[in-house]
Every structure is written in structure tokens, then in C-alpha cells.
Amino acid sequence: MNWTAKLIKHKGEDRIAVFFERDAELIARIKKLDGSLWSQTLKVWHLPDTYDYRKQFGIMSPEESVPSAEGIDGIAQFKRYMxxxxxxxxxxxVYSEALKSFLVFYRTKPIREIDNDDVIRYNNDYILRKDLSASYQNQIVNAIKLFFLVIKDTKVDIERIHRPKRAKVLPNVLSKEEVKLILDAHSNIKHRMMLCMIYSCGLRCGELLALQPIHIDSKRNIVLLKNAKGKKDRIAPLSLKVLAMLRDYYTFYKPTTYLFEGHKPGKPYDARTLQQVLKLALEKTGITKPVTLHWLRHSYATHLLESGTDLRYIQELLGHNSSKTTEIYTHVSTKSIQQIKSPFDDL
Structure with missing residues (x-):
């Protein structure tokens, strides 16, 4: 593009001036950029001085892609604290990378001078401008709040840092028939066993891969989940059918350290490979929905609810801190909805 740019001060504000030959197409394009203005006195188009615009117009020095020396020290201190x-x-x-993004944005500003307005500006000029997700923004907020809790003597009021409004997205749920097709798709006993464990116990992927043979209590028919999400231990009931399958699996594979190991004995199965196991099962069944491993956990919770299990027990089984998290499954359970007669039937 035939234009050049440089940093300027305009009416006491940092701006980026953009110079180009008079061209109707270029003028139309720069008008579409957020915050673009024409200066009658300077005879130039100018934009807000943001990280993205500096990058877009090639006026960012290599060192601007990393935090300041103070920021690097701050991140190191933050990591040690965590x-x-x-x-x-x-x-x-995740938190360190999120904080790095924030401190790169404010690399020229001393950390002790950063305040709540700067957090809002970062959200507007970086998160929203790049159309990043609300969940990523929430990670940034978590990282910033924790960081400024650790770094004292700053202008940031942690309690006033707001979170993005979350979209109310319902969990994706499969029917029992679809779950059965997926679990029966593999003839490989290990592949089938892993998918069955996730659904039958409502496990997260990481919880499955952290399981060790000693965590299977065949006398009480339970699975002990050690250091699950939030550093919490919990137990999950073990289906007798799954226990019988586990015995066959254990006899055949003889795992050493982890219940499900990869090619290297003593090392846990790879999470990405497990995703491929599910993908292959979907291909075999012809199910075209974008199913993930977490869908099996959602389906487990919803099917429990539909079979009459109390929501409080489901909360314990899933390891949710708040009952509000578990209550979302009441919105996808179709048992009660299916009993409602449509007025169309009476027409």
C-alpha cells in the first residue's frame, strides 16, 4: 500500500499520522478504520496510537513486541508466585502469556503508573479491536487481577476491574443412541476403553489421562480422581460393565504408571492423539456434528439428570464448585420438554 506513517502529537494526544498521495480508494479505506480523523491544520489523516495500528503501519520497533525490562521482571515474579x-x-x-500481552501493550508505561482506565483501554483497543473472545478476555482479567494482587504499590483497584459479559451458551449434548455409536465404533480395546471411561464417569480429558491403576477401586466400584481441576480430589461411580472391560484391558496392556499410556511405558497417553481417536470414531459412525471429548462429559451429566439423579449429586460427580455451573444442564434436558403438548396438535 502506497502510504507511510509516523508518530505525532495532536492536541496533546499521541496519534499516528498516515501520509499518502491523494487517492479516492485510499481515503475510503482509511475512513473505515476506527478512530480515523482528518486534521485540517496538519493536512493529514491520523489514527489513535495503538499497538495494532503501530504493527499494521510498520512503525513498531522489534523491541516493542516484548515487554519492557520491568515487565519481564514482573512476569518472572508472577510465575514464581503462582x-x-x-x-x-x-x-x-496461560496467565503468563495473557499478562505478557497486556504488558507489551503498555511497555512504555511504568507498571506502578498503570491504572483501571488503562485496563479498559486495553480491552477496547486490543481485545475488542482484534475481535478476541470473551473467554480470552476473561483470562486476561484473571491474570491482571492476580498480577496486581502480587505487585504492590500500583494505581490499579482490583475490585473495579470488570469482567466481560458472558454469552449464555448451552452445553452440547448427544443422545444416548449417538453416544453408543461412538463408544462402539472402535475395535481397538484401548481406544474404546478411554472413550467409555470419559462418558461413564463424566471425566475431563486431563482427568482421564492422569488416572493410575491404583485409582480404580474395584471393591467399592469407584474411581478416585486425584488433583482434579481446582486441586480437588473427588470420586466417581464405576459402572460394573466398565469394570469388566477394564479388567480385560488391564490384562492385555498391563500399564505400568498410568492407566492409559502411549508408546512409551510410564508416560501418559497424548491428549491430541486422544482427540484423533474420537475423530476417527465419528468418521466410522457417520456423525457429522463437531463433537469434542467434553461433549461426552456434558452428555453424561444430562443423561443423569434425565434419569432422575438429583442436581446436587451431579454437582459432586462433576466436581463443580458452584451449583449454578451444574444448573445449566437443566436447560438442555429434554425429558420435561418432550412431555409438553404443542397447541398445534389440537388444531
């Missing part, structure tokens, strides 16, 4: 609090490695990684 490790000492025994946050999971995944949470540490």
Missing part, C-alpha cells in the same frame, strides 16, 4: 501457590503448569502458562 508456582509457590501450586497453580497448574497450564494455568501458569
Amino acid at each position: 508456582k509457590s501457590k501450586r497453580y497448574s503448569e497450564n494455568t501458569i502458562k
Whole structure:
């Protein structure tokens, strides 16, 4: 594109001036950019000085893609704090990357000078401008709130940092017939066993892969889930049919450390490979829905509810902190809805 850009001060505000030969098409394009204005005094189009616009117009120096030295130290301190609090490695990684994005955006501003208005500006000029999801924005908020709880002597009021309004999305649920087709699709006993365990116990993918043979209590017909999400232990009932399948599986594979191991003995099965196991099952059944492993957990909860299981027990089985999380399954259960007679039938 035949234009150049540079940083300017206009009416006391940091802006990006964009210079180009007079061209109707280019003028129409720059008018569509958020915050674009024409300066009659400077005779130039100018834009807000944002990270994205700096990147778009090529006026960002290489060092601007990383936080300041103070920001790098802050992230390192943040990681040490989370490790000492025994946050999971995944949470540490997610929060650190989220915080890095925020501190890159404010790399020229001392951390102690960052305030709540800066958080709002970041949400508007980075999160919303890039059309990033509400869940990603929520991760950013979690990281920022925790970071400024650790880093003292700042202008940020943690309690005033607002969260994005979440979309009320219903969980995806399969019918029992669809679940049976998926679970019966594989002849490979390990593949079939893993999918059966997820559905029959309502497990998350990570919970399944962390299982060890000692976590199967065949005397009490339960599965012990150690250090599940939120560092909580919980138990799940074990189907007698699944227990019989587990015995056959254990005899054949003889796992050492983990109940489901990959090619290397003593190492847990790979999560991405497990996703492929499900994908192959869907191909075999001809189900075209975008099913994920978590759909099996959602289906387990919904089918329990439809069979009359009390919502409080389902909350315990799924390991939810709040009953509000579990209550969402009442909106996808069709048992009561199917009993409602449509007035159309009386016409």
C-alpha cells in the first residue's frame, strides 16, 4: 500500500499520522478504520496510537513486541508466585502469556503508573479491536487481577476491574443412541476403553489421562480422581460393565504408571492423539456434528439428570464448585420438554 506513517502529537494526544498521495480508494479505506480523523491544520489523516495500528503501519520497533525490562521482571515474579501457590503448569502458562500481552501493550508505561482506565483501554483497543473472545478476555482479567494482587504499590483497584459479559451458551449434548455409536465404533480395546471411561464417569480429558491403576477401586466400584481441576480430589461411580472391560484391558496392556499410556511405558497417553481417536470414531459412525471429548462429559451429566439423579449429586460427580455451573444442564434436558403438548396438535 502506497502510504507511510509516523508518530505525532495532536492536541496533546499521541496519534499516528498516515501520509499518502491523494487517492479516492485510499481515503475510503482509511475512513473505515476506527478512530480515523482528518486534521485540517496538519493536512493529514491520523489514527489513535495503538499497538495494532503501530504493527499494521510498520512503525513498531522489534523491541516493542516484548515487554519492557520491568515487565519481564514482573512476569518472572508472577510465575514464581503462582508456582509457590501450586497453580497448574497450564494455568501458569496461560496467565503468563495473557499478562505478557497486556504488558507489551503498555511497555512504555511504568507498571506502578498503570491504572483501571488503562485496563479498559486495553480491552477496547486490543481485545475488542482484534475481535478476541470473551473467554480470552476473561483470562486476561484473571491474570491482571492476580498480577496486581502480587505487585504492590500500583494505581490499579482490583475490585473495579470488570469482567466481560458472558454469552449464555448451552452445553452440547448427544443422545444416548449417538453416544453408543461412538463408544462402539472402535475395535481397538484401548481406544474404546478411554472413550467409555470419559462418558461413564463424566471425566475431563486431563482427568482421564492422569488416572493410575491404583485409582480404580474395584471393591467399592469407584474411581478416585486425584488433583482434579481446582486441586480437588473427588470420586466417581464405576459402572460394573466398565469394570469388566477394564479388567480385560488391564490384562492385555498391563500399564505400568498410568492407566492409559502411549508408546512409551510410564508416560501418559497424548491428549491430541486422544482427540484423533474420537475423530476417527465419528468418521466410522457417520456423525457429522463437531463433537469434542467434553461433549461426552456434558452428555453424561444430562443423561443423569434425565434419569432422575438429583442436581446436587451431579454437582459432586462433576466436581463443580458452584451449583449454578451444574444448573445449566437443566436447560438442555429434554425429558420435561418432550412431555409438553404443542397447541398445534389440537388444531
